[in-house]
Amino acid sequence: MMHYRRFGRTELPMPVLSCGGMRYQYQWQDASPEKIPPESQRNLEAVIRRSLESGINHIETARGYGTSEMQLGWILPKLPRERLIVQTKVSPKPDPAEFRRDFEKSLKYLQLDHVDLLGLHGINTPELLEYSIRPGGCLEVAQELQKEGKVRFIGFSTHAPTDVIVNAIATDKFDYVNLHWYYINQLNWRAIEAATRHDMGVFIISPSDKGGKLYDPPQKLVDLCSPISPIVFNNLFCLSHPQVHTLSLGASKPTDFDEHLQTLDLLDRWDEIVPPILEKLEKTSIEALGEDWLKTWNQGLPNPEDTPNNINIPIILWLRNLAIAYDMIEYGKMRYNLLGNGGHWFPGQNAATIDQVDLSHCLKNSPHADKIPQLLRETHQLLGGQSVPRLSKS
Template sequence: MLYRRFGRTEIKMPVLSCGGMRYQQSWNDKDPISPASQRNIEACIERAIELGINHIETARGYGTSEEQLGKILPTLPRERIIVQTKVSPEADPAEFLATFERSMKLLRLDHVDLFALHGVNDETRLSWSLRKGGCLDAALELKRQGRVRAVGFSTHAAPRVITAMVQDGRCDYVNLHWYYVNQLAWPAIQAAAEQDMGVFIISPTDKGGRLYEPSDKLVRLCDPLSPIVFNDLFCLARPEVHTISVGAARPADFDEHMKALPLLDGEGAAQAALAPILRRIDEELERVLGRAWLETWHVGLPDWEAVPGHVNIREILRLYNFARALDMTAYGKMRYNLLGGGGHWFPGNRADRVRELDLAQALAGAPQRHRIPEVLAEAHALLAGQEVRRLGKH
């Protein structure tokens, strides 16, 4: 395993982390835990430790994950593992702290190494976190008490919200989404690097493209690497990124990610492996979508709140681009059909009614304003299915 200094936390962090969102018994923390499910989660942790992946990440919102981890983590040498949990900010910090206590009881630990405010996704939760006496102050008091070693935040937010949280200066690290198919948060990562914060990329394999079930075209374009290894290298080749999450559902899920390590160990090896793949993907995107569209589709787009019908234009066009050009339709459908049911984790609506909406004012600053309504309609025809709701709490 390779390890990197996790920013100013000074924690020696493995470049692959064991994410706790896919191996739990249930998203409902009241459900009984079966012996088979418990054996599986323990096998996942044992395999992670065997590989040198000693960072184990979970959250109060991950159903039975904390309770199940609490049956194995206390049996491991505490100094050898890095444990992170996360609690969503609340309007009332007392409720936030009560939820933290619930997490600690379930984990059966006297402290966690990393504690994050979970889902600082919008202006409301930003205010709950940063205001005087708010949830970040409460978390920092836990740090002063020695109950957490470092305080950070996780986010699915727009860059302006992430950057505001980073520039506050009190957080030690950030968990956020950034990978090949979604590079919007790069300025926030650069801001975090300037603050010497740890940077942890979440869900690179699932939200990063459903890479465990890649399209045939993506497989061909990434050859001789798998799409998983390509994306791992894309993230970890940047020194600003310290670790990425492997959301393992079973012990074997770590194996493909381990293939990235030899290419990270040699100087320039990752860039050399990435360069021809990036060139092929870029050429295919241009062939299918056209250079003018690729260079301008995102320019001048309003945030979803400012769009009639709250259509999340930026996200829909992003999904459309990869579905059309790289046959990533299954990924596009998975994400597109969360719109309208994703709450603050995945806000805005689909383009069901786009032909009925007057988007002229919202798109006035967009070079592609005349084409975008038709592309939105095409995206809906390509990606629409039954609307789904995001799993988990909050």
């Protein structure tokens, strides 16, 4: 049976699993209705019906997800509106009038008179935060839409550094936040704590894909998470924290819910299931990488913008850690080869130019400055390969 949590000050009863809408659509660009294959629409409608049958009544999409909104608009009006929590997201723009036009297009595609949740999509940089919160900016437009009855609650989604997220939360102008936080990347816990203080809803983005490609895990990770799967472990890990309200499941077909739904019967017993797995994972990483490295590897590392050729040293070393400790090579390749193509969604470059730069100055505060250049070379050899475009560009 589905569990529900109060979604912060919205007071919405949010299912602990949400139906994310970035993988079941026909394509990543808008298309005319006649271009949508019937089988694509049948699949999307089967996903939505399976979601609702499972108690997952939060349907999440975005203006930036190509045909997702249009295709949802062909089924949502057929469903009982009072049962649905519908969220879309619109990217902040320098021109707030463009933001309004984009939202109106979203609402028209969805064939609804309002959305329950509107997220400012991708507040990933201080500049985008400024576009959002400055007088007359996109947030004010969202608040006008709220007064017009077209939006119930306003939030934001983010791939930003934690400080930017915390600054956005500190405005106290948002009702909820969509952010990244899961077992392999817990850096945003400070932002979740801030959201909790402001009584905001907390939605975790992509815990199974960005959270480790857990639908295709290496055998080593499978063994470490036994007797449950890596997906169920990660779900339990996240939901064992009451500050987290829902996890996004980017379903591309109806059966994608099945493994996640196994989480529900175990949720009340997380405290006996999760700790032994955490102990195995920590022990394995210490054996593979050394305790001193694990405690100190990220100390004093520069941001990409402060590094020659914008090499993203923290991300590269983090991916190396996962690859060596847990055999997460394929996940590492997926993320590593996105560097250079991710824009502000995944900033910085990979280590292809490591032999052309001097990192001594930017690494002066790192206790591992002497060995990091060689580790970057080794990681490039391990994970480097064909360039990977952002999903929305593929």
